[in-house]
Amino acid sequence: MGLPDARGHFGQYGGRFVPEALVAALDELDDAFRKAWLDEAFHAELDALLRDYSGRPTPLTPAPALARAFGVREVLLKREDLNHTGSHKINNVLGQALLTKRMGKARVIAETGAGQHGVATATAAALLDLECVVYMGEEDTQRQALNVARMQLLGAEVVPVRTGSRTLKDAINEAMRDWVTNVATTHYLLGTVAGPAPFPEMVREFHRVIGKEARQQCLDRGGLPDAVVACIGGGSNAIGIFYDFLDDTEVALYGFEAAGDGIDTGRHAATLTAGSVGVLHGTRSYLLQDENGQTQASHSISAGLDYPGVGPEHAWLRDSGRVVYEGVTDTEAMAAFELCCRAEGIIPAIESAHAVAGARRLGERLGPEATILINLSGRGDKDVSTAAQYFGLGAV
Amino acid sequence: MSRLQEAFAAARAEDRALLIGYMPAGFPTWVDAVAVVSAMVENGVDVVEIGLPYSDPLMDGPVIQAAADQALAHGTTVADVLRTVEAIAATGAPTLIMSYWNPIERYGVDRFAKELAAAGGAGVITPDIIPEEADAWVSATDDALIDRVFLVAPSSPQERIEQVAQISNGFVYAASTMGVTGTRTSVSVDARALVARTREVTSQPVCVGLGVSTPEQAAEVGRYADGVIVGSAFVRLVLDAESPSQAAAGVAELAAGMAAALRTARRGGQA
Incomplete structure (x- = not known):
């Protein structure tokens, strides 16, 4: 397979359609991911968490x-x-949370729909001592109220998003706006295999x-x-x-x-x-x-x-x-x-x-x-x- | 010389920065948007940026989001945006579209560029596409003889500023700060440094946007930038207005104040 290519393309798909302001952070993330992926110490740490913490x-x-x-x-x-x-969400979250530490960032933000990615992110943030803000569409905060409470118990701030359709799509918009503003200190811990390169490849791995x-x-x-x-x-x-x-x-x-x-x-x-x-x-x-x-x-x-x-x-x-x-x-x-x-x-x-x-x-x-x-x-x-x-x- | 180049040359001859004003098409309605933008042009806005309302404007703060939502709620289409451009370009002011990438791609990259040119548009500002993804856009804009404006940001390393400046024409858009559109109490000190870094790699004009909302801020930026881009401050006046005529009057007053501030900015005018 060997996809994506060096610019994050899967055939005509993928790539990076982002404000220029985010490119440096995506490059930094790409670099941190590739270095970590070749580093046995990173895998040892991640594997131990997946085994001993996630089960x-x-x-x-x-x-x-x-x-x-x-x-x-x-x-x-x-x-x-x-x-x-x-849920499976913790696999990706633990990996990206470790990368966040490696990049020297102290804050993570995330979007969530059902709340499973938000809960996983809040959990990893509690474990690894990161500040955590989760954006969630207002409609979803209502239909997944249990997960809102879980995130709050874990110490995360849950921000209800009241723009657009008030669901996952709009939560991602709001997380992107936060990221472009706070990118120097913040990692956007994206929860799925979408978004700009390197997210689709990294989350897949x-x-x-x-x-x-x-x-x-x-x-x-x-x-x-x-x-x-x-x-x-x-x-x-x-x-x-x-x-x-x-x-x-x-x-x-x-x-x-x-x-x-x-x-x-x-x-x-x-x-x-x-x-x-x-x-x-x-x-x-x-x-x-x-x-x-x-x-x-x-x-x-x-x-x-x-x-x-x-x-x-x-x-x-x-x-x-x-x-x-x-x-x-x-x-x-x-x-x-x-x-x-x-x-x-x-x-x-x-x-x-x-x-x-x-x-x-x-x-x-x-x-x-x-x-x-x-x-x-x-x-x-x-x-x-x-x-x-x-x-x-x-x-x- | 393109109309944008002529406008920059004219401003340079007067030793002042250009004033660039933004307003989304279809906001508050198609007709009122044309009236509001005409008021901007009559009161000293040199170049107009017509926003193409988009459902997911992730570089925009709450003011422009609200305006785009209103425009979309009554069904503003790409064709409406092009009609707006045509009406504004007829005033003689160089008129650009500011659009997120997906509506352009969906409309057809070549078709969009050609129809904008046919409507008398001068070019397009695209805030969410980077040079690496822009091959089709470069050919389309070259073929249609319209300008394409890309952005640089305070986080951009020097080699990326160079890459963006090389691919842009008309001018380079320097985002004053890390963040989304919206009025701010002060313009970031990053802006001046970013303009200086951009000038090291290009002779194109460099314009500053994001957060410029008062004549004082415009004057401050106008001392070092070739153009000052004002969006949310104009849009907010229209959002808050109780009638279309009040909106046009408010926008006219702000435009006149900013234009006056820019005329004196480089002559030791008060910041």
Whole structure:
């Protein structure tokens, strides 16, 4: 593969579309990342944190009830939900937080949608003694109130963003404005494989641990899966599990985006399925935009997938055909959410429930001999009130 | 000589900095924006920057964000922006568009440059594209014979300032401070140093923007820069105005005050 190129391009995608004021900081980050990546001491420190603090390696859990329901031989869940803080986000956060220390910066800022990246960042900031400010769309602070409280308990300042659609897109705008103002002292700890180079590559490298572990765990059980499945918002958990399977051409890779109320309703976040090529938040990729290049609002029951852009490497993988991207509606995701709870005793994040729903669809296509590996990217504690409301449950 | 070059030459002959005024198209409405900008031009603004309202203006502070939101709320399109340019350029003032990159790319890079030229526009300021990503933009603007203005920032190392200056034409935009647009109580000391560093590598005019909001600040910057760019201070007057005529009157007064301050700035005028 060897992508991105030296300027951060994945084919026509990626690159750096930023104010000149940020270029020096991106160069500094790029340099710090590449030096650290070649430094055994950095890897030793990061690996120790991933093992002793986050609890890696995460297990691979067979899900026989899901397998029966989907009509396949085996469903395997990569349990990123069992990481400390409850999702895969901590993998990247610990890496970037260590880089922040190496760059001699004392403050981190982050955007968050569902709050999982914000919680992970607040956690690492507490651990490594960094000042932490998290930008979160006001709509998301309401639907993910539990995570707001968690971030505050961890000592972070949570800033509700009241501009634009008041969701993740606007939180990123506000974080960028903070960064361009405070770049000398502050690292922008971006939470997904989007944004200007080197973020898409760097965040991918920090999440590759998911796929490396899962691939080996599959081999230890007897062989590679027929399909690997992940949900896609910005695409960090997906690239993390896909990357080390890219050369295994016999393994099909599927990314499931949020189709919200349905792609034909226009109320969705299915960027790769229904978007077009453009530039947003520092990178060229697919995005939801109108004919004047204005970003369109996305919609999803899942705050973490409610983003009108997607990482540039996914755009590249879409065009190459190596990964197939499809939409999963709110209804399909919530049915899968319920099934996962009842049948396996695992409450998934609603984001991850999109991957479970996608696997259900694949079961019909792949048939009874298939093994499907699902990246269960996060746990659903944060979604309990959304789910209770959706299913009409009693007060919780 | 391009119209921008002529404007700089004329200002230089009067030993003063150019006054560049910014206003988003379609704000508060298409018609009122033209009236407000005309008032700026009639009262001493030499060069006009018409903002192309964008949904995700990450270099803009709350004032310009609010204006862009209003313009977008009533459906301002790229075609409306071009019509605004045409109306303003007809006043004789060199007129630039200030636009984030995505609307240009979406419209079609060559098409955008050609249609701006056809509307009488002088060039485009692009705050979120850097020379490394600008190959298509360089050819399009060269073909259309319009100027392309890139930004330098206080954080830019010298070799990047050189790279930006080489690719820019018309002038180089020096961001006075690290941050987003908006009025500030003082203009950063970084601005003077950045202009000096930019002059080391280019003979092009260097204009300073971000945070210039009073005639006193304009005069201070006008002593060392070739142009002074004023945005949020004008936009705020329009946001706060109770009627279009009040908006135009407020903008006219500020423009006149700034223009007067610039005329005396280099002759020991009070800062």
